[in-house]
Amino acid sequence: MGLGLDLGACSVGNMGSIRRFDYSIVGDIVNIASRLDGACKMFNTDIIASGAVRDAAPEFAWLELGEVIVLGRSTPTSIATLIGDADYGRGAEFMEWRQAHEAMLLHYAGMRFDQAAKIASDLAKTAPSKMRALYIGMEARFSALGEARSPGPWSRYGFSVRSRRLRAHSRQKQGRNCRRNQKGGEADLQTHRGA
Helix, strand or coil: CCEEECCCCCEEEEEECCCCEEEEEECHHHHHHHHHHHHHHHHCCCEEEEHHHHHHCCCCEEEEEEEEEECCCCCCEEEEEEEECHHHHCCHHHHHHHHHHHHHHHHHHCCCHHHHHHHHHHHHHHCCHHHHHHHHHHHHHHHHHHHCCCCCCEECCEECHHHHHHHHHHHHHHCCCCCECCCCCCECEECCCCC
């Protein structure tokens, strides 16, 4: 079970008609938080927060996960996963970890997938046990892109429909199934597992 966090205005309270109403919460922020909750399964993390949440609490120990395009939106959402509190975020161990993590994301953004996969493999061995699945997934994703040599219709935000084979290959390597929506079998998040 994961937790998706976003920050902003929304409507909360009893909604409906006199004959039928329910206590609910609605708004774009709620929808994004729900999608980020689903993203926890794809990234193998417990908590994924939007950039707005991360910016509101910059003293905490955050690891950037890049940007994703969630279902129902055309613009990317910056996301990060929460690792620990402010004290942990100031520690030398986390600083070193974050530096390696950010180097991995830079290699990915530069389409140097083999280098990104190598760092992900190293982090899968050295990161705290609860975070190792994240890097195993990233290594599988980056390795699949590296094996494809030319990723074709690739972008930092995800893959096009024509690249669906890469997503399937990565899921098979990790032994996980991705949640699909009812329309065309596309994943709720059009994203890779790491940036």
